[in-house]
Amino acid sequence: MVTPAMAGPMKMREEAANGERAEWLGLAARNERVLLVNECSLPTSSENNHHPQSGVCATHSSRFAAYHHHYSCTRSIHQADAESPSSRRSPHSLNMDAESPFLFLPHPSPPSLRHQTGRHRPPKESPYTKPTAAGRSLSSRISGPPGSSGSSTRPKRGATNINPRRNPEGTPDVLNDRNPRRQQVQQQQHSKFNEVLKTDGFKAWLQSRLIAPGVLDMSNLNEDLYLKEQGILPPGDKDAPTNVGHVLWKMASNVLETPTDRIHTLSLARNGFRSLHQLQRLPICLPYIRALDLSDNPVPKSDELKHLQSAGEQRGKASTGIGSLKSLVELKLNGVKFREEYLTQPKGAEAYQHDVLRRFPGLLILDGVQLNRIVFPVTRKPVVRRIEAERKQLLARPFSFPFDVAGSFEENEGCRATAMNFCQMFFLLWDTDRNEIVHAYHPEATVSIAANTLPSRSFQATEVSRSRSTRPQPVSFESWVNLPGRNFLRSCTTIEQRTNTLKSPMDMPEFVRWLTKSVPKTKHPLEDASKWCIDAWYFDETQERISVVIQAEFQELPSGTYRSFTRTFILGAAPHGSLAAAKSWPCIVLSDVMVVHSYLGTGSWDSKSSLASGDTTIVPPAEPNTAAPASDAQQAVLIEQCRLRTGMNATYSAMCLAQNGWDLERAVVNFGEIRSSIPAEAFTQ
Template sequence: MAQQGSSSGIAVRGASTRALSSALRGAGMSSDAGQGMDVDGGIGRTRGGRHRRSEARSAGNPLDQSGRHRPGKDTPYSKPDGKGSLSSRIGAVAGSSSSGGQAPARGAKGKRNINPRRNPEGTPDVLRDTNPKRAQVQSQQHSKLNEVLRGDEIKEWLKSRVIAPGVLDMSNLPGDAWLQEKGILPPGHKDAPVNVGHVFWKLISSTLETPGNPITTLSLAKNEFNTLHQLAKLPLCLPHIRALDLSDNPIAKSDELKHLQSAGEQKGKASTGAGSLKSLTELKLNGARFREETLLRPNGADIYQHDVLRRFPGLLILDGVQLNRIVFPLERKPVVKRTEEERKPLAAVPFSFPFDVVNTFKETDSVESTVMSFCQIFFTLFDNNRTELVDIYHPEATLSIAANTLPSRSAQAADVSKTRSSRPAPVSFEQWVNLPGRNFFRTCTTIEQRTNTLKSPMDREALLTWWKKVPRTRHPITDASKWSFDSWYFDDNNDRISAVIQGEFEELPSGTYRSFTRTFILGAPPAGSAAAAKQYPCIVLSDQMVVHSYLGTGSFDSKSSLVQPDIAIVPPNGAVLDEAGQKALLIKQVRARTGMNDAYSEMCLAQNDWDVERAVANFQEIRGSIPADAFV
């Protein structure tokens, strides 16, 4: 430290500012003792910086025992005198302002701010409703709505809006004569209460819906909806809606559609729950502001359609236009609910396998020949030329791959020793899991990610890029014992074939063997298509592939059998039947194990004191002498 000139021109360089300040305070010198004091250098260069702010903070405040300046009681950081709560302190500040002092600044939510430094005077009150007239209108609306809810007139008005069973027209509510007469603002009005929409949907559910007759079609067109927050409770109150019309509403953003989704769907989860319109198949948004603005952008139609479909993946009709999607009709068997008494006789019936498990199931010979011809072409191209394989898919087909990583080992040969020491080292499924594939619990947590795992020839380049990430394979095309084919007609018109193919392949270049299950939906090649020109027997409408660790062929080859002549699954003890029912049960057991008809089975049991095991043993002893009519 060097001293130049008199005390009015002290300059200190190269020292720590804080240490220097403490030393000066210890010497009884303040920062303004010298008129030209300059502290520079070190880690605390203070010319015009923190030291000057420290001076301003410490001005007028005495030193404490540690040599530091403590704020006085009159600073904004100190509590007011007396032991009062926060509310009492706010009241004290409010009282002082009303007594003639300057009013403290208001915060963003309209409360008086006891710390004016955070929100200085003049901060705009953007979040506080400064329009007392609107609050008065909403209060009046609450009163009017409560008044009409006490009577049945509003229910009759709702019934007049039903134009067909399950079809409700709630469009153009701002121009409705009854609402105008009662002075009730509809949900789309800017001054309507925030819960008026919930009241309407709940009232519709309780008034118009009956068991087995829900509201399935709802029109909310021309209701001046700028935002859809009034529809947040609609999926909870009317969950069975299949068609929803929101056309001619000035909806500002597509993000407003989140109000029609459940909480999980809003976060991107694919699972549906309470508050989800899982039955929605038709949606109309014609005239919505965000729709018209999106359609003006480059590729706006695709962007708009994708944005809506990712929120409602079950849509089939959008804005009155049928979407080009492959849909497979599924016939679901009705759920039969039986009482405990009805289940007892069913549980008491023995079960035996009626036929053996075989490696091929075919509905007809024509189905089998079509599937076999298809597999010869498909798996040869999948192993050698996947670029040419694109032509065997329908343009709107979907493809997906998932990896079942639960089995811990994979084999590098067909016969694997059971000893642990001779097993080959396991090969990781990392390439299959990171495709991305449909391993939802590993890599896919949002609807967008799960949608991206479905590939389609519509985007040829993306499909070929994805196929390059799929490991190369070599299928045993010439060895029929390593394949299992199950094929049948998918629909009553015999237009589509379902084929489930199980087998194995060698993964390249690792050389490990893996098992797979591949499910195809096949259809006839369209006229004029590349598949028809190449004379392919059929094209793929859907392709689902699941890769496993090597499992062998034991589940479908001829070496293993589930059907044995003397094996039957007997019901557990505890089935309560009368004597006739018990005898009928024993007769069925003997018939299942011997193949004899009911008359000879009953005769065999009667001669062996109704003991099944003795009857079966006796049957084996005299089997050669039993007449042929016993097996008819």
């Protein structure tokens, strides 16, 4: 109910609102466009959430902010029209037609928008009429004339690229991104290849390519008569299906390999490979390859060799799992395009060898040349599938280890005393005064420090993580990685970078600066011998050098973070009259290699880590009988028996018996374990 006392103020507010509405309409008539909104009316005093001063409904404040942003983005477009004399009209000259429910309102927005139409379409009771060319929407005026943009002119998926820079007019089909002729040829080849795979002739062709046990010759397939008769394009052809190589390697594995006879030598020479993408699944299908020949293929870049690596190896991580040629020891790239380009450059031979060896670190022979390298090849044992009864029998058998976990190892008391005296003096100065420790190094010694930042997934790491709350919060390895790091597969990929990671007292000022400024400060537990594992033995028969391997822990200062480390020293006698002898060093450092990693505790060597628990026992191995038979006749009998049981010739049978102490049964057992790694010439009679 409205009382007479309330009527006066209400009338004054209504008059003010009407004046404000007239002002809004005048601005709309002057600008004639910005925002398209629905019927705009002033809210009455009875509406909810009505602001007592401005008359703006609170529920519409967020919409006003959006309109303000839209107006600020388009204000420059309308400024010229707004300032034109012909566009200026009286605030009261706007024709309010009942059939036109929409108004073009400029910024700022009117006090109230009661019936918002939404983002997509007007309400059903007020149908929207598409604006004409003279009154097109703001977005169309910005983008240009009709048909210049929008989904109607966008090319459909699979259509030819209309970008004039990418495919200019007149570009041949062979250079286009989508070559219909090539796609048609690949589809035809795919169908033909599927038909040929089902025939026995294809399997016989694969058998004919096996020139010796484990040796597969797939070279010069472009001139192969069988493939030409069948109309099959080899993997090196540019029009061949992208998966023809994958199918070939899989079929070779299924048809030619057995659990005891694996393909270990493969020749792919003279196949016209411009890319090694067809070899991407070769390591998966034929993982036992030890020798690979890619000679005389026009491969343009050495980066194509990545297709022979696993995904982890391509990212610089060591991998022995599926997808890697870890058994590869020989690679031939004679006549390959990128090799010849390498050799024409200064120091190209070194760069070429470095580029190949960083991808295949286990190589012993490259391009037919024996490499002077020390490697530890990873051998794969043959896959053995057992039936359920055999599995139960193996599970029921008690498990045993030949040796138990032991602590420190010293070859003799003299070696132990020298190593202990050195470590006590060295690590004390390492923690307190590194300026004095430089005297313990030989002038031509080499020093390197690397950080293993990968977290351990071992049982010991799981046990240590349970007591994490009792130690300070671990910090980043950044200070150790920047020494610089020695990750040869990721951060140190060139010879210069790898050389710079080695430090030496030959540059004494830089060596002292590196030790005192770059290497983080540490604190070793010198008072607790249980936290140290020191193995020491003589490096050679002359007993002039000692090899010392230390596993222990320290605290990194000032954070107090616990870290474990492994440090290997090669020690020699201190020369008479040298500064090291004057400083009472028991020996001098010839080589120092340190690896820092996450904290792992002492569970790897302490007395609490015995393997003898439960049903597990320690059974020391029996001493082998190394005495050979007394007579040549007895040896000949054993050689003949070994030859009949293993299939090897007499020479390799004698070698097998000699390496197993002329114990026939043990020789046969060991033969079965390493059967896949024995060369083919051992079975030629």
